[in-house]
Amino acid sequence: MTDHGMPLGIGIVGVGGIALSHMAALRTMTSAQLVAVCDVDASRAAEVAHAERCEGYGSVEALLADDAVEAVIVCTPNMTHEALGVQVLAAGKHLLMEKPLAMTPAGARAVANEAAERGLALAVGHSHRFSDQSVAIREVIDSGEIGTPRFVRVVMNGGWIWPGWQAWVLNPALSGGHSLHNGTHLIDLASWWIGEPATSVFSVGQHATSESLEIYDYLVMELGFANGASAVCEISRGERPRSASYLELTVVGTKGVVSREWDAEGVLAWTDTGLTAWAADGFAERVFVRELEAFVASSRSEAEVIPPVSAAIHAVDVAAASETSLREGRTIEIGASV
Amino acid sequence: MSAPLTTQPGFTRALAAVRGGEIGLLRAVALDLVAVGGGDALQGLRIEAIGVLRAVTGPSSVELQAHSTSDGGATTFLGRAGHGVVVNAHVSVVAGERRECLRATIRLVGTHGSVLVDLLRPRLDVRTAAGMRHPSFGARRAEVSPGDAAEALTAIAASARSGQTISITW
């Protein structure tokens, strides 16, 4: 039983790159507390546990057997999500699954069904929903000021982030390809802002960094919607220079446009490296704190989960169809291919 | 004086960057044009979009998928030009009294860098108690020049209707 006066006991499975962001957020929160971590690399788990002053386990089973763990954040590679998700929920723990929910539409539904049957909270880490700018754009849409949205452009282009992109990300069999690995973030934003699920996807990709890559590090997905709206989602990890970082969020409605301008960070700097726009501090930290606060609230049945599970499943459906579109060079109807 | 978008100074500077190899080999182009006006504005805008894209890629065949809203007020397409360049554009018109575009941007992505052009700049930032306005200066924005994009536009409309990719030449 969760005692609402006490912080929610959180366990993290897989303490690699993104777990650091969750741990940093947890340190600033009073509604939740990191009580345990585990990793297949037991020494890594022990090292993190020592630094975070929590329990460290070398197996998921051991972490799930810890009664102090009421909810789990799964931060492991994408190919493990379905099995680990079902395992965590079967152990009676609430689950925040890092995106994507699973690598296949069937896998996403298997995890969602497990949560529904057990009455447990299932959130998926579509963290961009929690950014200041994403929330502000949604507020403008909800106000009616730009009319009915009929086009969304989301661009997240960056340079190569080696060694952040470990071998598993580059292997489509382990990551699901770029549509699933990063594309799900953009798909989620686009359908959230348009206000309904996409009905088709057409994608083109390039091996921008190297022809020998098996994933498309540069990917553009065009989504179609039943109401005639469309979205172009462009994601790249292959830009040069490597420091390149370009974010664009635009929604065009029947009455106007809302867009996050190129100088939205508010700081333009001329230095020896040329003209650069600097981001304001604290942005990334707020995203993860908000995501975790929302997860805690849904675990305690105080709020609906964000995004709704149906949206997280939809993101997997579209991403899987996008990978099919890349392979077959044609437009894929959502639902028809899965 | 008005001039087509292909002569906008930011755009021509960006084209020079592509031709001069400043961003390496061109990999992708993204164009957004959102105008205020009536239905006639839309046709002009579409022609202009094709003209701008053709200026970037050169004459090319393009395999693309288009989408249009049922009122025809908004069109989007994504495709791959013959030499592998990813091209995509969104063109729409917001009903209202004709005035300056709400949005006009083009982004050119190369193998070694990229360029983003706000086609509405250069412009002034005038803020008063009554509000804000941004009068542009320099070459006046386009009254659209008639182009020879009719065939491409017909094919784009057909792709939007059928939900299938088509091949066009511009």
Ligand SMILES: NC(=O)c1ccc[n+]([C@@H]2O[C@H](COP(=O)([O-])OP(=O)(O)OC[C@H]3O[C@@H](n4cnc5c(N)ncnc54)[C@H](O)[C@@H]3O)[C@@H](O)[C@H]2O)c1
């Ligand atoms: N929300 C975001 O913006 C965001 C950003 C980056 C990554 N992610 C997601 O987070 C997840 C992890 O990505 P990452 O970049 O941190 O990966 P990573 O490779 O840096 O870390 C993964 C960790 O999980 C461990 N691990 C692997 N299999 C395990 C298992 N079965 N049980 C326990 N531990 C296991 C590994 O040893 C490693 O320490 C991925 O699903 C990724 O898509 C989300």
